[in-house]
Amino acid sequence: MELRHLRYFLAVASHQNVRAASEELHVSQPAVSRQIQDLEDELGIQLFERLPRGIRLSRAGEAFREDISRVMAALGVACERAQRVSRGEIGELRIGYVEVAGWEGIVPDTFHAFRESAPEVRLELTPTGTPDQLAMIRAGMLDGGFIYQFDPLPPNLAALHLGEHGVLLAMPSRWAQRPDRPVKLNDLTGERFIFFHRNAYPAYYDLLLTACALSGLVPHIVQEGQNEAAVLSLVSAGIGLAIVNDRNRYRPPAQVEFREIEDLNIRLPLRFVYRHERTNPALQNMLACLENR
Structure with missing residues (x-):
């Protein structure tokens, strides 16, 4: 039949x-x-x-x-x-992103544009760090992700450059010596610093320490946090200072203040990464939103 x-x-x-x-x-x-x-x-x-x-x-x-x-x-x-x-009009799209990048700018704007262009596609968002995103994309657990890229990408991944972010000094609002203007790193010699664990992103960790040394500061690291949220919690508690992503200014903790750093020029390259084969048709709609921004 x-x-x-x-x-x-x-x-x-x-x-x-x-x-x-x-x-x-x-x-x-x-x-x-x-x-x-x-x-x-x-x-x-x-x-x-x-x-x-x-x-x-x-x-x-x-x-x-x-x-x-x-x-x-x-x-x-x-x-x-x-x-x-x-045609990518229905289905599911799994996207990772570095959480701090999702508070302002192109990342939330892209999520909004995608929702407008494909309202029936379920957008599943996973906030996690760059190394975890890359592993999940390669394993097929994510269709793409917004990352800060410092290392060369694996050969089966492609990237779309979106812009750059910077860094700020985070300090406890209770710190009596906190300056009311931009700071220089060599003025912070001897101060206690909080860093993230190196295994969270080795390439960025090494880049940050090298840049500090070139500006005359070897940070006195007294504690480390697993991510920037943990680092800022320790800053809030008055345990020390931290150098953090400048996107944190858009969701500042109540007991933390931020200052520009005059002599630390670190740029955080924001990119959207995905597999070359693009097996999920809805991914093409996401890429169109990014390319038409």
Whole structure:
């Protein structure tokens, strides 16, 4: 049994007339009659009663038409759904992002633009660091991610450059010596610093320490946090100072103040990374939002 048998059957059942069905299908009457006969032979039942002046559905044919009508309707829905998935109009898109980058600028703006362009795609967001995102993208657990890139990418990944962020000095609001103007690093010699764990992002950790040394500061690191949220919690507690992403200014902790650093020119290159093969059609919509920004 093939799909054409069912289409021919429904056309004949609708018209109760082979000639009218053949005109609708743009197929010759003998061909339609042959397909109906083949279908009846395969099922082993009579779908139509042959009358002196035409045909009509048998009781079995009536039941078959009801069920096949539902099947064909479901098939139409399945075809439309598959086409919409292939166009990236429905489905799911899994995106990672460095949380601090999501508070202002291109990252939240892109999420908004994507929601406007593909409102029926479920956008699953995972806030996590750059190394974790890269591992998850390579493993197929994420379709793409907003990262800060300092290392060369693996060969199966592509990147779209989005811009650069900077760094700020975070200090406890209770710190009596806190300056009211931009600072220089060599003026902070001897102060206690809080850093993130090197294993969270080795390339950035090493870059930051090197840049500090070139500006005359070897930070006295008294404690480390797993991420910037933990680092800022320790700053809030008055344990020390920290050098953090300048996006933190858009969601400052209540007990932390930020200052520009005059002699530390570190740029954080923000990029959107994805696999070359782009297996998820919805990813193309996300890339279009980024390219049209």
